Amino acid sequence: MNVLVTGGAGFIGSHLGRALWQQGHHVKVVDSLVGGRKATIADLLGQPRFEFHQADIRDFARIAPLFADVDWVFHLAGLADIVPSIEQPRAYYETNVSGTFNVLEAARMANIKRLIYAASSSCYGLAEQFPTPETAPVKPQYPYALTKYLGEEMVLHWAQLYGLPAMSLRLFNVYGPHARTTGTYGAVFGVFLAQKISGRPFTVVGDGNQTRDFTYVTDVASAFIAAAESDYVGEVMNVGSGGTYSINTLVGLLGGDVEYIPKRPGEPDCTFADTRKIGEKLGWQPQVSFGQGVANMLAHIDYWRDAPLWTSSSIADATVDWFKYLDK
Numbered sequence: 001m002n003v004l005v006t007g008g009a010g011f012i013g014s015h016l017g018r019a020l021w022q023q024g025h026h027v028k029v030v031d032s033l034v035g036g037r038k039a040t041i042a043d044l045l046g047q048p049r050f051e052f053h054q055a056d057i058r059d060f061a062r063i064a065p066l067f068a069d070v071d072w073v074f075h076l077a078g079l080a081d082i083v084p085s086i087e088q089p090r091a092y093y094e095t096n097v098s099g100t101f102n103v104l105e106a107a108r109m110a111n112i113k114r115l116i117y118a119a120s121s122s123c124y125g126l127a128e129q130f131p132t133p134e135t136a137p138v139k140p141q142y143p144y145a146l147t148k149y150l151g152e153e154m155v156l157h158w159a160q161l162y163g164l165p166a167m168s169l170r171l172f173n174v175y176g177p178h179a180r181t182t183g184t185y186g187a188v189f190g191v192f193l194a195q196k197i198s199g200r201p202f203t204v205v206g207d208g209n210q211t212r213d214f215t216y217v218t219d220v221a222s223a224f225i226a227a228a229e230s231d232y233v234g235e236v237m238n239v240g241s242g243g244t245y246s247i248n249t250l251v252g253l254l255g256g257d258v259e260y261i262p263k264r265p266g267e268p269d270c271t272f273a274d275t276r277k278i279g280e281k282l283g284w285q286p287q288v289s290f291g292q293g294v295a296n297m298l299a300h301i302d303y304w305r306d307a308p309l310w311t312s313s314s315i316a317d318a319t320v321d322w323f324k325y326l327d328k
Contacts, residue, residue, distance in 0.1 A: 001113075003228075004028045004070045006057055006103060007077030009036030011180050012118065012171075016074060016221040017041065021050055023225070030066055031077065032056040040178045057099035060106065067110035072228045075103050075155075076118040078148065081186040082266075085144035086321045096147035097154070104158045104166075115166035116227045117155040120148040121213075121238065121271060123170065130244070131274035134170070134236050141266040141326060152236070159234040167232050169223060172240040172273045175293065176217030177300040181307035185318040188212075188247070189297060194307040196256055203312055206263035208248035213240040213271045216288035216296075226282040240273025241286050253294045261312050264319065266326035 003020050007013040008029030013036065021027045021044060028051045029041065044050045055062045057077045067073070078096045079085065085092045100117070107115050124132055125139030140146040158164040175189045185191070192202050223239045251258055278284050288296075310318075 001071040002026045002028070002069055003072040003074065004030060004067060005074045005076060006030045007036060009033060009038055009041050009052070010076060011040070011178050012174055012217055012220055013074070013076040014040035014178055015176065015217045016076070016224050018044060019218070019221045019225060021047070025049070027051070028053065028066060028070065030055050030057070030063060035080065035180065035182060057102055058094055060102040063102060064106040064109065067106040067112065070110055071113045073103070073107050073112050073115040074118070074224055074228070075100065075115060077103075078118070078151070080144060080180065081182070081184050082142050082144055083319060083322050084184050085142055085147070086325055089143040092143045092147045097150045100151035100154055104154060104164065108158065108162055108164055113165060114228045115155070115164060116224050117152060117166065117168040119152040119168045119170045119236070120145060121170045121172040121273065123149040123152070126266070126268050127271070130270055130272045132238070132272060133274040134238055134277060156234055156236070165233050167227055167235045167237070169227060169237055169239050171220060172213040172215050172238065172271055174215050174217055174220050175297065177296065177303060181304060185310060185315055188250070190304060190307050191310050192251065192254055193297065193301055193304040194309050196254055197301060197305055198309050200309065200311065201257040201259040202251045202254065203261050203310060203315055204247055204251060204258050205261055205267070207260065208251070208258070209246050210267070211244040211246045211270045211272070213244045213273050214250075214290055214293065215239060215241040215286065216293040219286040219288055222287070223278065223282070223284050226284045230282055232281060235281070237278040237281070238273040238275050239278060240275050241290065242275060243290065244270055244272035245290050250294065253291065254298070259312055261315060264322060264326070265328070266322070
């Protein structure tokens with residue numbers, strides 16, 4: 001297949017593009033390099049059947065020609081993280097909503113065969129049912145979660161109205177090598193691994209008993225490919241690990257001292273995907289255990305040597321707006 005991956009130089013996108021390329025597909029990566037990095041796909045640049053195009057999904061005129069003769073589209077481009085979305089809602093709307101509109105229209109005009117959208121489990125907000133099914137109420141707590149959900153709604157609408165062969169995967173707490181190392185306070189692994197390299201204590205939020213459905217990135221990539229190979233249209237499916245693990249368990253596996261910092265409003269005590277639907281419909285199952293995944297992260301720890309080093313005081317400064325708007 002000729003496949004196009006938006007956000008293909010980002011964390012998940014780079015793993016997905018590599019997996020597709022290794023399967024023999026012709027892979028075209030489109031990435032603005034705002035969050036993505038060429039270093040994540042350095043081994044693929046210049047290879048046969050692989051193209052890289054630096055382009056922003058907000059620029060329809062720039063990206064639309066890149067969809068010509070494409071069979072499958074994987075739409076992973078977008079802005080992530082909670083605090084920046086609270087501080088910059090316009091940027092998140094323009095990228096995650098208007099940018100997704102551009103991708104959908106470019107795909108529709110090109111008569112693509114499949115489009116798979118990377119949605120976020122953050123749409124469930126403070127879920128009350130565990131494992132959480134796709135039918136759970138949608139209650140986004142901040143603009144990142146809202147804009148990713150609005151993008152999903154457009155994907156489903158384009159499938160319903162225009163017959164675009166599209167579906168959506170709601171991803172739970174993805175981790176693995178090349179996880180994001182932006183300058184903003186965000187994903188827990190990036191924070192903890194930079195702290196471990198520097199011999200600083202892990203800044204654990206609350207009492208550390210909150211749990212997350214940590215899902216390894218290669219499992220997520222395989223879910224995208226399974227979705228593309230299927231013929232389901234207009235469906236939403238969770239992608240999770242099959243378990244949920246406490247932050248205290250994580251720091252125990254990483255090894256090091258701990259400093260506890262205040263619990264934050266708007267954060268769930270548990271994320272845990274009900275993955276029965278994707279298992280039954282696509283035959284997909286996660287393959288990487290949490291212990292093995294963490295070991296893989298430690299084996300690649302040098303990647304986080306240049307990551308921001310967060311302390312309790314710098315986290316407090318970075319999350320002022322988090323408490324301001326979510327502590328109600």
